[in-house]
Amino acid sequence: MSVITINEQGYREFCRFLEAQCGIVLGDSKQYLVRSRLSPLVNKFGSASLDALLKEVITGRNRELRLAAVDAMTTNETLWFRDGYPYTVLAERILPELAERKRPIKIWSAASSSGQEPYSMAMTVSEIQAKRPGFLPNVSIIGTDISSSMLEQCKAGVYDNLALGRGLSPERKRAFFEPAEGGRMKIKDSVKRIVSFRQQNLMENYTLLGKFDVVFCRNVLIYFSPEMKSKVLNQIANSLNPGGYLLLGASESLTGLTDRFEMVRCNPGIIYKLK
Numbered sequence: 001m002s003v004i005t006i007n008e009q010g011y012r013e014f015c016r017f018l019e020a021q022c023g024i025v026l027g028d029s030k031q032y033l034v035r036s037r038l039s040p041l042v043n044k045f046g047s048a049s050l051d052a053l054l055k056e057v058i059t060g061r062n063r064e065l066r067l068a069a070v071d072a073m074t075t076n077e078t079l080w081f082r083d084g085y086p087y088t089v090l091a092e093r094i095l096p097e098l099a100e101r102k103r104p105i106k107i108w109s110a111a112s113s114s115g116q117e118p119y120s121m122a123m124t125v126s127e128i129q130a131k132r133p134g135f136l137p138n139v140s141i142i143g144t145d146i147s148s149s150m151l152e153q154c155k156a157g158v159y160d161n162l163a164l165g166r167g168l169s170p171e172r173k174r175a176f177f178e179p180a181e182g183g184r185m186k187i188k189d190s191v192k193r194i195v196s197f198r199q200q201n202l203m204e205n206y207t208l209l210g211k212f213d214v215v216f217c218r219n220v221l222i223y224f225s226p227e228m229k230s231k232v233l234n235q236i237a238n239s240l241n242p243g244g245y246l247l248l249g250a251s252e253s254l255t256g257l258t259d260r261f262e263m264v265r266c267n268p269g270i271i272y273k274l275k
Contacts, residue, residue, distance in 0.1 A: 006031050007051045012055045021070055022146055023173040023203045023228040037072040041065070071147045073205050077115040080167035081120045085269035086216065086247050091124050093266065094245050095136060104138040108209065108239070110202060112143030114163070115154035115195075117216060119187055122194040123176050142209065144200035154197045157187035202232050211241050219249035226257065233258040237274060246272040 014034065015026045026033065039050060045065050047053035056062055057069045081087050098105045109118035109146035118141050125139045145151050158180045164173060173185065180186040200206065202220065215236050222230045236246060237260035246261060248254070254261055255274060 003027055006034060007052070010051050013058055017058045018070070018073055019100065019225065020226075021203075022074055022201060023225070023232070024073065024223045025225045025228075026081065029180045031113045034073070038069060041068055041072065044068075046213050049113065067148065071149050071175070072244045074146050078116045080116045080164075080172075082117065082167060082218065083250050083269075085266070086218065086271075087120060087124050089247075089266050089269055089271055090214070091099070091128055094214055094271070095125070095128060095139075105136065105214075106210065106212045106241075107139065107141045107214040108212045108216070109143040110143065110200070110215060111220040112145050112154055113147075114150050114159075115143060115157060115187075115197075116163075116167070117218070118154070118195045118197075119157065119191060120167075121216070122191045123172055124219035126176065126191055127195060139194060141195045143195060143197045144209070146199065146201045147199075148199060151197050151199055159186075159194050160184050202235075203228065206235055206239050209239065210246060212239055213241050214245045214247070215240060216247045218247060219252070221252050222249065230257045234260060237261065242274065246274070248272070 004140055011031055018026060032234065034054075035050065038053060038214065041047070042053050045053065045056070045068070047056060047061070053069075054063070057066050060066050095105070107118075107121055109121065112118050121141050125136060125141075129136050143154055145154070159177075161183065164177070164185055176188055176191050177185040178188055198207065198209075200222050202217075217232070217236060224232065233246075233254060237258065240246070243266075250269075254263075260275060262275055264271050264273050
């Protein structure tokens with residue numbers, strides 16, 4: 001049997017497994033994605049074929065394999081300062097408003113992937129602090145992800161030239177990074193100390209994370225079913241302090257999913273404020 005083929009029934013069973021584990025809905029035409037993400041695990045775990053590997057994942061007898069498969073399927077592309085406007089709105093509108101409350105500011109990057117989003121937030125905070133000393137004295141950012149391998153990358157804060165070239169200006173590269181081994185660059189400690197990381201499945205309860213003033217949940221909901229989107233959004237609403245803000249991806253909206261937020265039009269972009 002070829003390693004790169006997938007039995008249709010096996011694919012459907014794996015889709016049900018993946019949705020149950022982490023909310024991701026693949027649909028009928030994403031076999032190519034499963035092949036590209038999971039084929040490397042066939043040799044690594046000594047499976048006879050990709051079909052055999054999927055069966056092993058679903059039965060769950062090999063916990064390491066199950067975790068590796070979920071890890072591979074939930075690892076997504078990311079870049080620095082993605083879409084631009086969320087960080088402009090954060091710097092020019094949200095943080096100044098929160099600073100007036102004279103209390104610590106907590107920000108959550110849900111599904112932080114390899115760290116570009118929370119570190120972009122931290123750079124934004126650092127730039128404001130440099131321009132206005134004392135204006136933002138106590139800001140903390142937490143990045144969460146379901147993927148343990150992504151979280152290890154986040155914590156290391158080390159990136160190669162390919163990753164650094166995606167959305168990061170030369171000025172910010174000079175200001176916030178320092179040389180690391182193998183020609184790579186490492187986030188400076190002055191930025192890293194603002195951010196912490198922990199594992200979190202968005203399908204599960206978030207109460208142990210505490211309350212936040214701002215939540216970035218960008219380009220995550222597109223993978224979920226409508227029911228799961230609604231559940232996640234209402235749990236995020238419960239995690240926000242009064243008047244807190246939610247920022248979604250450019251192609252995402254709350255329509256028909258929750259009534260807990262009011263839409264705020266910015267120039268550019270849209271953000272959501274807890275009612």
